[in-house]
Amino acid sequence: MQEYDAIVIGSGPAGEKGAATAAALGKRVAMIEKNTALGGASTNTGTLPSKTLRETALALTGMRARNLYGVDLSLRREANIRDVMYHETQVKARERARVLDNIRQRGVDLYAGAARFLDANTIETGRIQLRAEKILIATGSSPFRPPEFKFEDDRIHDSDELLEIESIPKSLAVIGAGVIGTEYACTFAALGCDVHLLDGRDSLLPFLDREISLALEKALSLDLRIQFHKNEMVKCCDSEQPGQIHLGCASGLKLSVDQVLVAAGRSSNTASLNLEAAGVTLGKRGIIPVNEQYQTNIPHIYAAGDVVGFPALSSTSAAQGRLAMGHAFGFLERSRMAALLPTGIYTIPEISMVGETEETLKAKSIEYLVGRANYSENARGQIIGDCKGFLKLLFRKSDLKLLGVHVIGELASELAHTGMMVMLADGGAELLERACFNYPTLGDLYETATHDVVLQCDLETRQSMQGD
Numbered sequence: 001m002q003e004y005d006a007i008v009i010g011s012g013p014a015g016e017k018g019a020a021t022a023a024a025l026g027k028r029v030a031m032i033e034k035n036t037a038l039g040g041a042s043t044n045t046g047t048l049p050s051k052t053l054r055e056t057a058l059a060l061t062g063m064r065a066r067n068l069y070g071v072d073l074s075l076r077r078e079a080n081i082r083d084v085m086y087h088e089t090q091v092k093a094r095e096r097a098r099v100l101d102n103i104r105q106r107g108v109d110l111y112a113g114a115a116r117f118l119d120a121n122t123i124e125t126g127r128i129q130l131r132a133e134k135i136l137i138a139t140g141s142s143p144f145r146p147p148e149f150k151f152e153d154d155r156i157h158d159s160d161e162l163l164e165i166e167s168i169p170k171s172l173a174v175i176g177a178g179v180i181g182t183e184y185a186c187t188f189a190a191l192g193c194d195v196h197l198l199d200g201r202d203s204l205l206p207f208l209d210r211e212i213s214l215a216l217e218k219a220l221s222l223d224l225r226i227q228f229h230k231n232e233m234v235k236c237c238d239s240e241q242p243g244q245i246h247l248g249c250a251s252g253l254k255l256s257v258d259q260v261l262v263a264a265g266r267s268s269n270t271a272s273l274n275l276e277a278a279g280v281t282l283g284k285r286g287i288i289p290v291n292e293q294y295q296t297n298i299p300h301i302y303a304a305g306d307v308v309g310f311p312a313l314s315s316t317s318a319a320q321g322r323l324a325m326g327h328a329f330g331f332l333e334r335s336r337m338a339a340l341l342p343t344g345i346y347t348i349p350e351i352s353m354v355g356e357t358e359e360t361l362k363a364k365s366i367e368y369l370v371g372r373a374n375y376s377e378n379a380r381g382q383i384i385g386d387c388k389g390f391l392k393l394l395f396r397k398s399d400l401k402l403l404g405v406h407v408i409g410e411l412a413s414e415l416a417h418t419g420m421m422v423m424l425a426d427g428g429a430e431l432l433e434r435a436c437f438n439y440p441t442l443g444d445l446y447e448t449a450t451h452d453v454v455l456q457c458d459l460e461t462r463q464s465m466q467g468d
């Protein structure tokens, strides 16, 4: 029996940052990871591979350069699957090495194998038993596999298996227009694949500001030629014969495609942990319910990351892991999650948002003004050839405090951070007006959007004075 202060199960962002935090606080930490590759879904099957594939698709097909040269370069070079996967393999390898380095430098003991609870303080992995006062469950999530799809068929993939395809299909049906499905639909369309995106819902990524969601839908259809079939629940998938796969929807729509990607949500990895032995209770799809400090119903057992459900992002998982282990060992300086959590969506074009949407503001009956700035009227936007992107800022009408930031276009996920910092500082138009932005930059869009809203206010004031 090995004794530790903390045992961390899983080496994804939640596990890595949780273990590093506990070790930095001078604790003896063990990490158990069942996969030979460290870094979890974030490094190996999710965040990094999908974002790297997107960049590769944009670079290899010349898509990013289209507007610079005024010609369609999308067929500049016939990309094969080895070209497409080369950079992804390199990025994954470097990130795995970085995680291992971080764990080693912190003096965390790494155990290879699957962990299962024997009791609330004891965990078994292989023949080894470990015991600790505090435990962090950071086992992540896996693709949910609806029973109507035969995943043993090598033409039908979940988002993990997609990374092992041997050729770029001519046609691909993506089932589920959540973030995963929509991002991959864009990447494969950019690679020249004929993509059908199907979802039972009536809009694309309905949590987005509606104007952004509609702008994305338009870009998907006009620029990438993705056929988005909304309000379509796929009910059957016939892959009995070689050749094409036949899909049938509840509406009667039928489609035939070469390959299928199922992106219909995820389930927490809790089934094999033997949580009953520890007394930890579970929610829907294996999610572990936790309090604000990420404690389960057994207070010395914490859970963080995808395993606790929404928002299930690399960024939030890392922050939750840190927070959980900080709380476990009395480091209470950062005892709450950040008040604002940004969303970055790596579709083509990229999207990012922080805070309120027009729809949530209306639902809360908060009066607001919209400040806009187009990439096409911004010098940097013109230089990089993005003529469709825009920044949309939502200000409270009464005091011009910034309540929401929405960007669609190149580098959207970077650009949103500026607005997020203004919001965290409780600032608004007054703060943004005091700033001087580098030129030419996309950051300068903040100046334009703020100016837009200030002009609207001036106009309103003048009109009301004339009315008086």
Ligand SMILES: Cc1cc2nc3c(=O)[nH]c(=O)nc-3n(C[C@H](O)[C@H](O)[C@H](O)COP(=O)(O)OP(=O)(O)OC[C@H]3O[C@@H](n4cnc5c(N)ncnc54)[C@H](O)[C@@H]3O)c2cc1C
Pocket (backbone or CB within 6 Å): 009, 010, 011, 012, 013, 014, 015, 032, 033, 034, 035, 038, 039, 040, 041, 042, 043, 045, 046, 047, 048, 050, 051, 113, 114, 115, 116, 138, 139, 140, 141, 159, 180, 269, 272, 273, 304, 305, 306, 307, 312, 313, 314, 315, 316, 317, 344, 346
């Ligand atoms: C295709 C895709 C794209 C994504 N893109 C983004 C993005 O752009 N931005 C973003 O922020 N997020 C993105 N995400 C989400 C992100 O990958 C996850 O939120 C993040 O990886 C969760 O981190 P985690 O530490 O909770 O779990 P994981 O990263 O899943 O790590 C869990 C680890 O636990 C291990 N494990 C599981 N069970 C056991 C056990 N019994 N014993 C030992 N080890 C075990 C697993 O092997 C794994 O290594 C994406 C996800 C997918 C699938």
Ligand SMILES: NC(=O)c1ccc[n+]([C@@H]2O[C@H](COP(=O)([O-])OP(=O)(O)OC[C@H]3O[C@@H](n4cnc5c(N)ncnc54)[C@H](O)[C@@H]3O)[C@@H](O)[C@H]2O)c1
Pocket (backbone or CB within 6 Å): 146, 175, 176, 177, 178, 179, 180, 181, 183, 198, 199, 200, 201, 232, 233, 234, 235, 263, 264, 265, 266, 311, 312, 313, 343, 344, 345, 346
């Ligand atoms: N950029 C990012 O931040 C990023 C990128 C990728 C993934 N993620 C994370 O990954 C997680 C999972 O994403 P996801 O996209 O798999 O799940 P999701 O639950 O967001 O979306 C699944 C979609 O599939 C649809 N669906 C399910 N069954 C269907 C059927 N039979 N026919 C038609 N439509 C069907 C649902 O209506 C839903 O819209 C999210 O929590 C997200 O946070 C984040």
